[in-house]
Amino acid sequence: MMNGTKGDDDRLGDEDRPREDHVDRLRRQWALELPDLDTEPMAILGRAFRLSNLVRPSIEATFADFGLDRGEFDVIATLRRSGPPYLMTPTEMYSALMISSGGLTHRLDRLEKAGLIHREKSPRDGRSVLVALTEAGAALAEKAFRTDMASEASFLQALDGKERGALAVLLRKLIAGIENEQARGEDENGG
Numbered sequence: 001m002m003n004g005t006k007g008d009d010d011r012l013g014d015e016d017r018p019r020e021d022h023v024d025r026l027r028r029q030w031a032l033e034l035p036d037l038d039t040e041p042m043a044i045l046g047r048a049f050r051l052s053n054l055v056r057p058s059i060e061a062t063f064a065d066f067g068l069d070r071g072e073f074d075v076i077a078t079l080r081r082s083g084p085p086y087l088m089t090p091t092e093m094y095s096a097l098m099i100s101s102g103g104l105t106h107r108l109d110r111l112e113k114a115g116l117i118h119r120e121k122s123p124r125d126g127r128s129v130l131v132a133l134t135e136a137g138a139a140l141a142e143k144a145f146r147t148d149m150a151s152e153a154s155f156l157q158a159l160d161g162k163e164r165g166a167l168a169v170l171l172r173k174l175i176a177g178i179e180n181e182q183a184r185g186e187d188e189n190g191g
Contacts, residue, residue, distance in 0.1 A: 027039045048171075066143065076111065076116055076133060079131065079133040079137070085132070086133035108131060117133055118131075
């Protein structure tokens with residue numbers, strides 16, 4: 001039990017209890033220094049942050065093996081998963097990617113130079129531009145994604161199928177709650 005709250009694995013039997021991790025050590029240190037502070041958020045959000053930091057180098061290395069950085073992969077993957085004709089406006093893209101239009105422009109320039117995308121005038125509005133995935137871009141996006149999914153699956157081996165499913169459901173619930181709360185805040189603030 002840390003800081004007066006039920007520990008995250010107090011309900012598990014000894015055989016199911018995982019060994020202490022980095023977050024347990026941090027929480028234990030804080031419990032000594034600030035015994036009145038409940039560090040339960042670290043048990044979840046601290047682990048999510050730690051997990052992201054642990055897997056990020058492998059994911060980035062996978063994309064680098066295909067000559068891409070993570071941002072470039074995100075662009076061609078967004079186009080690829082949009083379905084035929086693998087075409088989007090820049091506005092649709094930077095909204096989907098949650099980046100600035102300037103950040104997207106730099107990525108598009110590099111990808112176009114590499115022959116993975118091309119830009120064309122919109123047939124509906126000659127002033128607008130559409131971003132299209134080339135055949136080479138579609139093939140690379142698929143190959144990189146398949147490799148990435150195989151790599152990421154290897155990180156999940158410590159959990160059985162039921163545990164992975166339960167964790168996915170709980171993370172979805174947590175993220176949806178946070179997204180809803182942020183959207184409510186934006187609505188209240190006129191954002």
